[in-house]
Amino acid sequence: xxxxxxxxxxxxxxxxxxxxxxxxxxxxxxxxxxxxxxxxxxxxxxxxxxxxxxxxxxxxxxxxxxxxxxxxxxxxxxxxxxxxxxxxxxxxxxxxxxxxxxxxxxxxxxxxxxxxxxxxxxxxxxxxxxxxxxxxxxxxxxxxxxxxxxxxxxxxxxxxxxxxxxxxxxxxxxxxxxxxxxxxxxxxxxxxxxxxxxxxxxxxxxxxxxxxxxxxxxxxxxxxxxxxxxxxxxxxxxxxxxxxxxxxxxxxxxxxxxxxxxxxxxxxxxx
Numbered sequence: 331x332x333x334x335x336x337x338x339x340x341x342x343x344x345x346x347x348x349x350x351x352x353x354x355x356x357x358x359x360x361x362x363x364x365x366x367x368x369x370x371x372x373x374x375x376x377x378x379x380x381x382x383x384x385x386x387x388x389x390x391x392x393x394x395x396x397x398x399x400x401x402x403x404x405x406x407x408x409x410x411x412x413x414x415x416x417x418x419x420x421x422x423x424x425x426x427x428x429x430x431x432x433x434x435x436x437x438x439x440x441x442x443x444x445x446x447x448x449x450x451x452x453x454x455x456x457x458x459x460x461x462x463x464x465x466x467x468x469x470x471x472x473x474x475x476x477x478x479x480x481x482x483x484x485x486x487x488x489x490x491x492x493x494x495x496x497x498x499x500x501x502x503x504x505x506x507x508x509x510x511x512x513x514x515x516x517x518x519x520x521x522x523x524x525x526x527x528x529x530x531x532x533x534x535x536x537x538x539x540x541x542x543x544x545x546x547x548x549x550x551x552x553x554x555x556x557x558x559x560x561x562x563x564x565x566x567x568x569x570x571x572x573x574x575x576x577x578x579x580x581x582x583x584x585x586x587x588x589x590x591x592x593x594x595x596x597x598x599x600x601x
Contacts, residue, residue, distance in 0.1 A: 339365075339373050346380065347391050347484050350452065354382040385454050386462035386488040389445040395483040400441050401470075405481075407434040408471025438467045465491035 346358055358380055365374035383391060394401050407430065414430040445463045449455040469489040470480040479485045 339376075343377070343380070343484065346377075347383065347388075348395075351383050351385060351388050358382075381486040383485060384462075384487050385449070385456075386459045386466065387485040389449050389454075389459065390463055390466050390480060390485050390488075391483040392448055393441055393445045394480050394485075397441060397444060400437055400444075401481060404434070404437045404441065404467060404471050405477055407437055408477075410434075412472065434468070434471055438464060438471070441467055462488035465489065468492060 342361055346354060346361065349357055358377060362374045362378040365371075365377060410426075411430040411434050414427040418427050442460065442464050446455065446460050449459060466476070466480070466485070466488045468491045470476045472492050473489070476485075476489050
């Protein structure tokens with residue numbers, strides 16, 4: 331059972347991260363001062379160490395708390411992506427890599443759209459914040475520390491998108507064909523060692539090429555998603571520009587009409 335004081339403290343922290351970023355610091359300091367006055371110096375120090383979330387981090391926190399099932403799907407998609415990568419690096423053709431990438435892309439897009447709507451409603455939307463949100467969600471799908479902060483809704487700053495798809499250290503490459511048995515002669519032994527060395531070098535080169543291909547595919551998918559987002563923003567801007575132009579034309583017509591009426595009134599006064 332969680333001690334009552336600790337549970338209360340956790341609830342206070344959750345309330346802090348629910349606040350808009352501009353209210354976080356003053357609320358945090360008020361809480362720390364109150365805890366210190368109550369003789370809870372250790373808890374007060376913990377509260378004071380909390381950093382104000384950036385706009386992007388705040389949006390991720392809010393969306394994560396309201397869409398817990400989607401966050402769980404994001405983390406599951408990240409694990410599937412890492413498993414698919416291991417298969418590809420082991421020489422298994424395809425290995426479900428593209429399917430895993432698409433699965434993660436869908437959930438990142440879904441959460442990103444929710445965050446974008448939240449920012450727009452709060453008057454905090456920007457292209458930079460939206461891009462940072464997407465990168466942070468990608469990082470959360472693969473990095474446990476980031477995942478924990480997102481799951482708890484206590485992220486303080488955005489995180490760059492990962493360069494790869496998780497750790498692959500200690501991965502054993504799977505050979506396509508078993509190596510031939512060595513002949514029990516000195517010449518055969520040397521030939522076998524040479525062939526084994528060459529096979530090892532070729533396997534290492536193949537693994538490196540696969541890693542490069544995986545990285546290139548990930549970058550291509552990110553750029554494609556960014557291009558689509560920019561295309562949508564450009565279309566929305568064109569629609570807004572047309573509406574603004576229409577309003578400007580209506581205003582100009584109204585101004586011309588008012589001027590004509592003023593001119594007629596002036597002539598009547600002269601007559």
